[in-house]
Amino acid sequence: MVNEKIRAKEVRLIGVHGEQVGIMSAREAQIKAREADLDLVMVSPNAHPPVCKIIDYGKYRYELARKEKEAKKKQKVIEVKEIRFSPNIDGNDMNTKLNNARKFLAKGNKVKLTLRFRGREMAHISSSRHIINDIADKLSDVATVDKPSKQEGRSISMVLTPIKDK
Incomplete structure (x- = not known):
């Protein structure tokens, strides 16, 4: 006024x-x-x-x-970056995606790991769940599990948060 x-x-x-x-x-x-x-x-x-x-x-x-x-300059925007895997991923492809996840976590972003199933792969969801858990274990030195693995339709997803340095 x-x-x-x-x-x-x-x-x-x-x-x-x-x-x-x-x-x-x-x-x-x-x-x-x-x-x-x-x-x-x-x-x-x-x-x-x-x-x-x-x-x-x-x-x-x-x-x-x-x-x-x-005030806007001092804000930190946290993005969620998604990395998609398939159940029959090869070792070298896995390492490349793990390195990308490490880069995202180092920048302070959250990472959503998604294991996607197509066609006949849907019959083997229970035997493929270990893949996403292994990835989380390999990233445990730089990240903690924010949301545990959960099946959502044709995919299993998990969210990782970077570990804060004190």
Whole structure:
């Protein structure tokens, strides 16, 4: 809320240099803001009475945007990378996929291991479950099991989380 859009009858006014001016009507506060060639901005509408400040509104919006941008910089987005296997995977292919999983975990991403079954492979799901558990064991030095292996339709999946260094 800025200038004439402020509908409150009384407001607590904070001056140009951050000093408390006191409680007054919104009209008086707008007049003081005009005299200073600045805007009257409602900073805390939920307070009783609402808190208004005499500031340059454009500069205020710029500062808010800058603070928001700084907060976004400090956030860490964790992605879930998926690695797919088949039950009849060869040793070298397995090692390549394990190395990729290690790279993802080193970057701090979660890894979803998916063992996919096609056609006649569906008849041997129980005998292939050890593959995904072996992969988790091989990655146990860099990851912990976040979600244990679970069958979902034509696949078995498991989620690994990187181990945090202390």
